[in-house]
Amino acid sequence: AQSVSQHNHHVILSEAASLELGCNYSYGGTVNLFWYVQYPGQHLQLLLKYFSGDPLVKGIKGFEAEFIKSKFSFNLRKPSVQWSDTAEYFCAVTPHYGQNFVFGPGTRLSVLP
Amino acid sequence: EAQVTQNPRYLITVTGKKLTVTCSQNMNHEYMSWYRQDPGLGLRQIYYSMNVEVTDKGDVPEGYKVSRKEKRNFPLILESPSPNQTSLYFCASSFSATASGTEQFFGPGTRLTVL
Numbered sequence: 001a002q003s004v005s006q007h008n009h010h011v012i013l014s015e016a017a018s019l020e021l022g023c024n025y026s027y028g029g030t031v032n033l034f035w036y037v038q039y040p041g042q043h044l045q046l047l048l049k050y051f052s053g054d055p056l057v058k059g060i061k062g063f064e065a066e067f068i069k070s071k072f073s074f075n076l077r078k079p080s081v082q083w084s085d086t087a088e089y090f091c092a093v094t095p096h097y098g099q100n101f102v103f104g105p106g107t108r109l110s111v112l113p
Numbered sequence: 114e115a116q117v118t119q120n121p122r123y124l125i126t127v128t129g130k131k132l133t134v135t136c137s138q139n140m141n142h143e144y145m146s147w148y149r150q151d152p153g154l155g156l157r158q159i160y161y162s163m164n165v166e167v168t169d170k171g172d173v174p175e176g177y178k179v180s181r182k183e184k185r186n187f188p189l190i191l192e193s194p195s196p197n198q199t200s201l202y203f204c205a206s207s208f209s210a211t212a213s214g215t216e217q218f219f220g221p222g223t224r225l226t227v228l
Contacts, residue, residue, distance in 0.1 A: 044205075049215075090155055100171055101146065101161075101215075
């Protein structure tokens with residue numbers, strides 16, 4: 001069965017600091033990978049996705065993620081965070097031709113003004 | 114406006130009283146899914162549906178039922194709710210569940226409390 005782990009439960013940064021959130025998955029086949037963001041009191045929104053091709057994908061709001069197949073990783077990065085990035089971030093995986101989605105437990109990001 | 118809607122948004126009920134949470138999407142999506150979100154556990158898939166009349170269990174299906182009689186609707190049924198089903202529930206849909214179509218769009222969530 002697939003599983004997704006996220007390295008950090010809670011990350012606290014000051015504005016303008018750089019961000020990297022770790023995500024590792026376990027699945028032997030080809031996968032689709034996603035990062036979703038959930039702002040306080042809101043539903044999940046897609047930040048970025050990887051299906052194939054360039055392993056460095058760019059998403060909305062200055063976020064990017066790099067798929068490293070050999071490490072089964074899909075880490076999320078942002079060079080300079082803002083207070084408005086305070087949210088919970090979820091990594092998710094689904095098999096390339098699959099049907100079920102598996103989400104990681106989430107990482108809460110707090111950005112201090 | 115393209116969206117996924119859920120009703121009710123908030124529900125407090127008692128153990129054993131059957132309830133239904135509705136989910137509807139207006140994007141003609143084939144794939145629909147239900148998740149529950151619990152602190153520290155992220156989102157866990159309850160049931161999903163590849164298309165009309167096609168449903169399958171996710172990771173945590175016990176205590177839940179679903180149906181997909183129409184493409185746009187995917188209700189979640191709790192026949193006999195228990196306190197361990199107190200959670201935040203999200204419905205989601207996507208164009209398909211294969212390759213390029215798998216981006217999911219989420220509803221606003223239903224916060225359920227079972228006393």
